Amino acid sequence: MDPTQAGMVAVGAGLAVGLAGIGAGLGEQAIGAAAVGAMAEDEKFFGKGLLMTVIPESIVIFGLVVALILLFVF
Amino acid sequence: MLKPTKMTRVMIAGTKDLMEPAISTLHRLNVLHISDYSEENEDFKIGRPLKNASRLSEHLLSLRAISNQLGVKEKEPALKQSSGELPSRIDEKISELQKEVSSRFDDLRSIEFKIKEKEDLVSSIKPFFGLPLSLDDYEGYETLKVFTGYIDADIEPNISRITDKYELITGEHEKRKIFALFVPVAFADDVQKLLQEERTYVEFKVPGLKGNPPVLLDELTKEIAILKEKHASIKSELENIRKEYSEFIMAADEYLSVETQKAEAPLRFATSPNAFIIDGWVPSRKYDEIESELQKSTGGLVYLTGLEEEAKEEEIPIELENPGPAKPFELLINTFATPKYGEIDPASLVFITFPLFYAIMLGDVGYGILIAGIAVVIKNKFKSGGLNALALILFLSAVLSILLGVIYGEFFGFPLFNVEVKGEMEYGLLGIAGPAIAGIHIPVHRFESVQSLLLITLLIGIVHIFLGLVLGFRNITIEHGLKHAIYEKGSWMMILLGGVAAIAKLMPALMSKLPVQSSDPVFVGGVGLAVIGIILLIKGEGFISIMEIPTLLSNVLSYARILAIGLSSAGIALAVNTLSMKLFIRPDGVLLGGGIGLALVGVLILLIGHLINLLLGILGPGLHSLRLQYVEFFTKFYEGGGNKYVPFGYNRKYTEE
Amino acid sequence: MGASDGAKYAYIVARVRAMKGKLIPRDMYPKFLNMEIPEITRFIGESEYKNDVDELGKKYRGTDLFEHALNQNLALTYRKLIDVSQNEANFLITEYLRSFDIWNIKTVLRGKFSGASEEEILEDVISAGQLRYRDLTEIVKIGTIEGVIAAFAKTPYYPALEGYKGVLADVENSLDKLYYSNLIKAASASGNKLFLKFLRTEIDLKNLKILFRMKRAGMERDEIIKMLIPGGMELKENDLGRLSAMSFSEFVRALEEFSYWKAISDISAELGSLIHIETRLDKYGLVYASSISYYYPLSILPVLDYILSKKIEVDNLRIIVRGKETNLPEDIIKAHLVM
Incomplete structure (x- = not known):
């Protein structure tokens, strides 16, 4: 791989994680707000709330996997 | 394991005179899950509480009001009180407490009121320091009207336009101009109008006291000090009462709660004018015990039957049954949903997969040891309940993480064994090459594979x-x-x-x-x-x-998150290590090459970086491992919606039978 | 940052849903009927009312304790909703809860009119609106109705009060109308259609109750029309006029064309009994609020649903305890409960 190509791969990997992160963040804002609201009333919701909040994080994981494949597999 | 405890439906019927002994036997056994009776009809109604229920509730209400006033807090009891002798003194002790406490609080309130009054007087006297008159001089005139207040403008010219029979005394208080004005009553209205038109005029009232302001102030301050002292002494008396009675209050609350629970049990029964029926569930292995104990306490006069007929699945109470090590994982199951009676209870499966996923993600000897330590501390602090279960889960996961850490060859992100990365040799902390176990060469370097x-x-x-x-x-x-x-x-x-x-x-x-x-x-x-x-x-x-x-x-x-979370955790550790080592602690490959100061900064970076990564290392793998159970695994088979098994009884903490 | 519409309500909705989950379950009410007042007080003192019961327990006993605990809890709960909500939700909740200002003004006026003591009046005051309890305790000390009205001069409710000419019902009615017209204005200004829909249905139910009451009392058309509140959802102004003019039986038959009929149709034989009608209409409102709040889960509706459910819980508890205090038979108490 010439340096330009390697650089482009790195940029691509960065975009994959970064954009996925923005997406997950947008998804999480409402869930996070709701989780905090429920928890404020009833501490029993702590576990469920935390769990619900990480659900959209799947997207970042997918982004991260794509980035890893770009960096390590290709 | 894999299945909730087997339950048997029990019907207990008897005549009303047997209700009380039946209730106390069942309460003592603490095994019967009562199904509340709700479909009232002509013959059977929801039962009425026993006669003493109302009195017990009254006691509880007074006791809790007192406890609220005193600020009694729950704590572990020094020794349990016998509930045999409690009832004999509960009545008089509560009314005695009530008298002691409420009279003191009344005193406190009246003292606070008096202090407030005096303090108001003090602040109303203070402005008069600026005027060279005794307080008596402002009052008691029939033909004169007195105005006192703050004012910035010079009002004298305007007043002299109204009348020349006036006396104006001015002074200063806290850098604001103050005045006292004496005019004949006849001109009072005009002067009043004049003053109100003046923007800076703020009236202050003459306190109804006699004497020199400084002398009065002295007296008042002394009185306030005495009152405050009294206030403090009553407070400390109350504090003593709190200390003395705390244990009694907690024990009495528990005793009364237990008795109330018994007295109100009939609200869950079906009763006719002469008979009662209790419908409920017991774990099948406890059926014989409940039968023999009940017959013993009622002289064999209640009718008890275990029903084999099919009940609706949702009605059967669920008690999860798992071997000791898998028991804490029931918490994770219940957080999601209680299983239905016919369903698989996945606790023992989660017992394997949760720590496994966690460990594959974290996989670091250093973090593993630290987290295991934290888990042990939490477990010793909380002997029961959710946190205890959580600590056990964490401990198990951390131990497995240490094992995976050996396989990955990672210790706080530093290599444990000598390993070749991208053609370069990295020297591990142990200084040896990793062994080969079952054909796999240890370490399995995460970034390399x-x-x-x-x-x-x-x-x-x-x-x-x-x-x-x-x-x-x-x-x-x-x-x-x-x-x-x-x-x-x-x-x-x-x-x-x-x-x-x-x-x-x-x-x-x-x-x-x-x-x-x-x-x-x-x-x-x-x-x-x-x-x-x-x-x-x-x-x-x-x-x-x-x-x-x-x-x-x-x-x-x-x-794939199992890998991804692991890599990001290892990546952060690596970044922290590289940063602190290469730039601060061993610049250009020389230990302390940048001086001791720079090396200390490096150590600080190391500490903070790993602390953050440790917290992430508890949260991230924990949540994502749990998520894989809940979202990916449970959705394939688990519905939940069962009814939790809550036996009729009480776990005593402050009293014993 | 521009949060989406849903995210804006996520916090408050999750919170009120959790609060709704902690309301007293319905199957407790038949049990309450079998319990004595201290037992019921103790029971609620072990639930969400704990702080109120424990704290007021030093000052009051028996039913006084119970009533004050209910009022204080209701007021604090609603005040909390105002405190924890933001932006549009906060604005709408604040405006909606002004109904308690109306209630309190009416309570004080009625109390003064009937010569009740300060303590008696304060027992019914629920300071969940914008008028503070401390101010109200001062106003209650004023001797005359005119004085009380003057004390409200700086509040937005004064326009409805200043026309007082010795007939309390007139003032009360114009207070209601003022409240609803202001609320509709506020809702329209915010552009929240769901809130408006909820509100218009509430107005319909209120008008129906007034109609039943007035018809039963044999009032004339003009008198009835004067009482009715404009702005309803199904019962438009011409409907109201038409219904007011009818005889009682014609009126009942005419109701069949409205969707509210299904709430009362099965008791059409005993429509003469106001208790049944009013509890049915309340129940309809409750079910309606809860069902539309599920259609629009991230909106103001779940909050309104909670406000209503909480109010009805407190009303039910009060009915039970007052019924018990006056030794009413259980089935009569039961008939008054909205369940």
Whole structure:
């Protein structure tokens, strides 16, 4: 791989994680707000709330996997 | 294991005079889950509480009001009180306490009121310091009207326009001008109007006291000090009462609560004018015990029967039953949902998979040891309840993480063994090369083997999801029969297996840009199996269910997080280490090459970085491992919605029977 | 940052849903009927009312304790909703809860009119609106109705009060009308259609109750029309006029064309009994609020649903305890409960 190509791969990997992160963040804002609201009333919701909040994080994981494949597999 | 405790439905019937002994026996045994009676009809009504219920509640109300006033807090009792002698003194002790406490609080309130009064006087006297008059001089005139207040403007010219019979005294208080003005009553209204037009005028009232302001102030301050002293002494008396009676209050509260619970038990029974019926559930192994104890306490006069008839599944209370080490994992099950009676209780499966996923993600000897330590501390602090269970789960996961850490060869991100990375030798902390166990060369460097680790995690996912589908198949077979199970779960198993086989052949071909070998039996078989699965699925669940198929793919891909979270955790550790070592502690490969100061900064970076990563290392792997259980695994078979088993009884803390 | 519409309500909705989950379950009410007042007080003192019961327990006993605990809890709960909500939700909740200002003004006026003591009046005050309890305790000390009205001069409710000419019912009616017209104005200004829909249905139910009451009392058309509140959802102004002019039996038959009929149709034989009608209409409102709040889960509706459910819980508890205090038979108490 010439340096330009390697650089482009790195940029691509960065975009994959970064954009996925923005997406997950947008998804999480409402869930996070709701989780905090429920928890404020009833501490029993702590576990469920935390769990619900990480659900959209799947997207970042997918982004991260794509980035890893770009960096390590290709 | 895998199944909730077997329950037997019990009906207890008897005449009303046996109700009280029956209640206290059942309460003592603490095993019967009572089904509340709610469908009232002509013959049977919801029962009425025992006679003493109302009095007990009154006692509890007074006791709690006192406890609230005193600020009694729950704490571990020094010794348990016998409930045999409590009742004899509870009445008089509560009324005695009430008298002591309420009279003191009344005193406190009246003292506070007096202090407030005096303080108001003090602040109203202060302005008069600026005027050279005694307080008597402002009052008691029949023909004179006195105005006092703050004012900035010079009002004298205006007043002299109204009348020349006036006396104006001015002074200063806290840098504001103050005045006292004496005018004949006849001109009072005019002067009043004049003053009100002046923007800076603020009136202050003359306090109804006699004497010199400084002398008065002195007296008042002394009085306030005395009052405050008295206030403090009553407070400390109350504090003593609190200390003295705390244990009694907690014990009495518990005793009364227990008695109230017994006295109100009939609210859950069906009663006719002469008889009562209790409907409930006991764990089957406890049935004999409940029967013999009940007969003993009622002279064999109550009628008790264990019903074999089928009840609605949702009505049967659920007590999870798992061997000791898997017990804490019931917390994770209950957080999601209590299983139904016929369902598989997955606690013992989660007992294996949760720590495993956690460990594969964290996989670091250093972090593992620290987290295990934290878990032990929490476990010793909280002997029971949710936090205790959580600590046990964490401990197990951390121990497994240490093991995986050895395999990965990581200690706080530093290599444990000598290892070759990208053709360069990295020297590990142990200074030796890793051993080879069962043909695998340790360490398996995570950044070097991303590709194979990714495959392994996806394989774990496929196995895990398949296991979920198998359990789902079993649940549905039991609930709705084999046909439904094949449509609902069998179809998915075929799609999963077939799809995996097909993709396994397809991917390498695509990567190497060779044509797919369409005659390969594995590929053909896989596609065929998947197609049959899809047909079954459409037949069972309708055409719309095709939309669900991509979900299966994302479910499998989701397991890639096991690798991803692990890499990000290891990555952060690596970054922290590289930063502090290469730039601060060993610049240019020389230890302390940048001086001791720079090295200390490096140590600080190391500490903070690893602390943050440690917290992330508890949260991230924990939540994501749990998520894989809940979202990817449970959705394949678990419905939940069962009713938790809550036996009629009380776990005493402050009293004993 | 521009949060989406859903995210804006996520916090408050999750919170009120959790609060709704902690309301007293319905199957407790038949049990309450079998319990004595101290037992019921103790029971609620072990639930969400704990702080109120424990704290007021030093000052009051028996039913006084119970009533004050209910009022204080209701007021604090609603005040909390105002405190924890933001932006549009906060604005709408604040405006909606002004109904308690109306209630308190009416309570004080009625109390003064009937010569009740300060303590008696304060027992019914629920300071969940914008008028503070401390101010109200001062106003209650004023001797005359005119004085009380003057004390409200700086509040937005004064326009409805200043026309007082010795007939309390007139002032009360114009207070209601003022409240609803302001609320509709506020809702329209915010552009929240769901809130408006909820509100208009509430107005319909209120008008129906007034109609039943007036018809039963044999009032004339003009008098009835004067009482009715404009702005309803189904019962438009011409409907109201038409219904007011009818005889009682014609009126009942005419109701069949409205969707509210299904709330009362099965008791059409005993429509003469106001208790049944009013509890049915309340129940309809409750079910309506809860069902539309599920259609629009991220909106103001779940909050309104909670406000209503909480109010009805407190009303039910009060009915039970007052019924018990006056030794009413259980089935009569039961008939008054909205369940």
